Amino acid sequence: MELTLAIAIGVLTGSGVWLVLRPRTYQLVIGLSLLSYAVNLFILSMGRLSVGVAPVLGVEGAEYADPVPQALVLTAIVIGFATTALLLVVLLVARGLTRSDHVDGRESR
């Protein structure tokens, strides 16, 4: 499970970074979204991976799933969602004002 998660985070981050460095605004948005998925998975993994253990607190001495990273992920998702929505609006306005979907508002030939 560790390997699957690590590969997933790696692939998401790699694609996200590549897309963020592209010149189109749409690629930027998708890139940032992929990066935020990667970060969310990363936060979750920081609470240690576990399957089938009690949530929050288990029986004395038993393993339990750490609730804090889950709470953090929830907050991060909400905030990331809101700011991405805002970025989309700005992107559309920029598209309308500059008639170009280049991040600089004009083509670099």
Next chain:
Amino acid sequence: MEWTKHLLIVPILLPMVAGAALLLIDETRHALKALVSVASTILLLVAGMALMRMAGGIPDGSGALSLSYAVANWPAPFAIVLVLDRLSALMLVLAAVLGLASLTFSLARWHRAGPHFHSLFQFLLMGLGGAFLTGDLFNLFVFFEVTLAASYGLLLHGSGAFRVRSGLHYIAINLAASLLFLVGVSLIYGVTGTLNMADLAARLPALPEGDRVLFQAGAAILGVAFLVKAGMWPLGFWLTPAYMAAAAPVGAIFVILTKVGVYVLLRLTLLLFGSPAGELTGFGGTALLWGGIATIVFATAGVLASQALGRLAGYSVLISAGTLLAAVGMGDASVVSGALFYLVSSTLSTAALFLLIELVERAREPGADLLAVTIEAYGEEGEEPEEREDEEVGVVMPGALAVLGVAFGCIGLLLAGMPPLSGFVAKFAMLTGMLNLDGLGSPSEIPARTWLLVALVILSGLAALIAMTRTGIRTFWAPLEPVLPRVLVVEVAPILILIGLCLAMTVGAGTIVNYTDATARSLHDPASYVRGVLGAGVQGQGPL
């Protein structure tokens, strides 16, 4: 006296309630909205002053030097805790002063240039208050995001292609930086199992050998996120265009946004990597010092090369940020004390410059001395405010050009760090600290990098003086037929008040240096901060 403890939550709750209430008021009722907004900001300033008194009243010396407030009344390392000490109180008052000044300025015309200006402004103040008061890393993230979300809206206020384009870059950079912030926070949580700053500082010395590298990686990633916000070279290229594009009152309040990054770096480096941190002591100091030096060099060149005033102001913000970062990197108590004085003085003066630019721009022919690159930007920017010319109500300032000229000269002196204004006292205090690390008069070896920093601080002042003189001559003396600007009292008053505060800082320098000295001492005693938070949590079990 127990109820005064609840004052800690006021800087967050008050702007939040005011901002939310402003959403419900119809957009056409400008006067009512302005009234609510100004009243909330004045109350915020009063609360900030009261908190400063409380923080200053904490007895210096042994014991806890911070006050904590458990929001949900859980004992300290759990749940949310707000922490007040001298540094956060100082930043709160500074934010409220700047907020009041830019809000007053905006009443002339800017607050009518688009919807929800006042709400966004209040939410920005709420985010700032939260970021200064919070005692744990994750809430710091939340309040950073609140501040940033409001700043995205404010940057776009007034619209126009240039603003939207810079806004797009600003949002993209800050979203990427926020992701780094999250990675850093979660790494630190994964290693130490806590997010509470005081608890973190207490647990660090006991960190096992193998985890130390992971923790350092987390702290470094977190640091990069703050450095993007503080505008350190090479992470600060977004700053100048964004600040240039912002409307004047927005640019003025944005000056404190870079200082939030500096504030967090100052707080965390000294708290986590101060003296008792064992192997980790001094982590990141060298990077901050050299990063700060590189920022000063870059920004000094930028100031000298700037044709447009807005660009000059943007680079002045960078000079100030670079100087502060280098001072934090030195990590010495006397340097930090001088740096805090410099932080207040440079924030007030750059904010005044941002406000003044718009008034000065009115006095010159549009596009008179702009480069071909910037003319496009200014051509677009000049368009929107003009159409509202007839609506203006208020007293028109007599002798406007003379007042503007004097204000411009004062800001030039402040940025250059020349007497008699506070810029001089600030730089003097900082340089004294750098050159006398072991106390005044004691013979100590001064390393070459300190000399480099001293020289750069002075040279950056000279560059600011040259650039300001050049622009001043071109604006106030050179035109044969000066365009008489229409300037309202409500626009000039905040600028004069900001400059007056700098003058007051010179007159009352003794009191303020005492305060910053005490602040620097408490920052260099992380144990006192930890006692204030964790100790108070145990007592907080009783009725609050």
